[in-house]
Amino acid sequence: MARILGIDPGSTVTGFAVVEAGALPRSIIIDCIRLPRAAFAVRLGLIFERLSEIIEQYRPDEMAIEDVFVSRNASSALKLGQARGAAICAGAAKGLPVSEYTPTQIKQAIVGRGHADKTQIQHMVRMLLGVTTPLQADAADAAGVAVCHIHHSRSAARMKIAASTTGRRA
Secondary structure (H helix, E strand, O other), X not given: OOEEEEEEOOOOEEEEEEEEOXXXXXXXEEEEEEOOOOOHHHHHHHHHHHHHHHHHHHOOXXXXXXXXXXXXXXXXXXXXXXXXXXXXXXXXXXXXXXXXXOHHHXXXXXXXXXXXXXXXXXHHHHHHHOOOOOOOHHHHHHHXXXXXXXXXXHHHHHHHXXXXXXXXXX
């Protein structure tokens, strides 16, 4: 069973989740890295260090991360991109394949429509993973990224099987 590390990057809070991709996905951990008020470079280093520790501890097979969305605030978008970069580097440094998904793809996979709100994501992640306790929004988003990756991987595998049985390329 593959383990997926889902990441919802942020420069003040980075959500993470490790989800096992069985017949029914199962959460191993769903949590957040809360960063101190410190210089931005220090926070980026902490994202890298903490995710590296999480990868060592939980041994995921793959990493999935939310892609940057277009923001009206250029400064916020740049900071988010840098936080994503620190997270991606942590996964790449540990040899994990990294997949990226847009917020719309994640919402579509979790809720069934691409314009769901945070509370809908939180509710559906809890239902899909059998979590009984409330989830912080960033942590739920990270779990949603992992579940989205599982859905996309399964779809790709089914398409590959279908293509091989019909003699077509996937």
